[in-house]
Amino acid sequence: MSVLPGGLRVCVESVPQYGRGLAAVALTVAAGGDDDPAGRHGTAHLVEHLMFPRSGGGSADPTGEGHAALVAGAGGVCNAETHRDHTVFHTTVPAESLPDALAWEARRLLGFAPTEDVIRTETDVIGEEIRGAGDAGRSWESALGALYPGSRDSFGTAAELAGITAGEVEAFFRAHYTARRMVLSVVGDVDPAGVMAVVRAVFAGVGVIRVAGEAGAAEGIRAAGEARTAREIRTAPLPSGRPGVAVGHPLPDPVADRPAYLAQAVLAQVLGRSRLPALARSARDGHRLTSATVTCGYHGQWLASAAPDLTLAVLGRAPGTEVDAAVGIWRSVLRAVAEGPLPEAEHRRAVNSLLVAWHRQADSLPTRAVALGRDALLLPGSAGPDALPAELRRTTPAEVAAAARALLEGPATVTELAPQARTVPTARAHTVLTARAGTELAPQACTVPIARAGTELAPQKGTVG
DSSP: OEEOTTSOEEEEEEOGGGSTTEEEEEEEESOOGGGOOTTOTTHHHHHHHHTSOOBSSSTTOTTSBOHHHHHHHTTOEEEEEEOSSOEEEEEEEEGGGHHHHHHHHHHHHHTOOOOHHHHHHHHHHHHHHHHTOOHHHHHHHHHHHHHSTTOOOSSOOHHHHTTOOHHHHHHHHHHHSOGGGEEEEEEESOOHHHHHHHHHHHSTTTTOOOOTTTTOTTHHHHHHOOOOOOSEEEOOOEEESSOEEEEEEEOOOTTTTHHHHHHHHHHHHHIIIIIHHHHHHSOBTTBOEEEEEEEESBTTBTTSSOSSOEEEEEEEEOTTOOHHHHHHHHHHHHHHHHHOOOOHHHHHHHHHHHHHHHHHHTTOHHHHHHHHHHHHHHSTTOOOGGGHHHHHHTOOHHHHHHHHHHHHHSOEEEEEEEEOOOOOOOOOSSOOOSSSEEEEOSOOOOOOSSOOOOOOOSOOTTOOO
């Protein structure tokens, strides 16, 4: 890790064994939905889109060749995601094209100046993404907003974005895309000294423009971040493809209480792999669950967000099974784990399944680059992704039982998922991301930094196991 004079943190990792001949670049920015100005929910998401100028000059593309086209022309791929507390851009290219990729990354930051026409186009695209968001995403955002008033989802609100101006967009960019709020991570078949020489040359002026009131809008939410203390918070019903209920619980802080946080990840795996499936297949007091998905962390991505964060259970209800009955089943499963002790074999299977998921992704260069950037920006003090397996192995059955008790004793949200007639949207030439706001620019095999903890028990539209 190095820090440039302007404050930009740069992390370079040489791991040729994970991608010989390739390199990945991730730019992680401390700007997300929580930072959106009042009345302009979705500004962070819009800026993410505008960082990918299509063509025709202007903005960060003075030559008239789109950023994605430049990356594709080098044989690479690029993508981006807007989250509640950060935005991340990642690119993978042949190692020989890394100097060019770094120059293109710096150029779009230095040349950010979107036109009104481009803004209108991208707000329309974002409107389509919002309308295409899946049931699980809406349930997660509803639970977070109920537990932590003032938190914002990453997508935005189409009506509030409709009137946004180029001046407002640039003001947000100048306030939040500053050097001290960004981490550049480079991973792959690279020479760290050579990478740093290029970075110092092309990023020298990036993020040095400062404005009054820079980057403070969301700090109160993230720093205070105390969940409501009511035992159960009922939220407004949400439309769904089939009857169900979503139950949300606050997670421990992954920085201040990391062992407890990791125990929640193991608990979600225990519940999804061995406890809930049995109940979904058998009747209990005449009530049934038809499916159950348990996710730990931001939209199922654990260690991908700073506090506050959630565990979310989405339970399918059979005909005749009321919301309270389904919630009662969920709590009975938690009690069984809390009263323990959890059998060693069951605990080991859950931990091993998380380790397998981690190892399957360990050779993904963009995954490593994104994880390094998030750790540096959101999880200070983290020993890095390669330390995670040992941390998971140290999690004990007693800690998992304590995690279940914490969910039982702490606040929770309950959201009814109610079926209703839904129209089928017409086809469009744009990829909609159902779990988080993002821009899909080219097919690629990049997965989220940490596999979600959960198991889908029956086919269910809009869910991922």
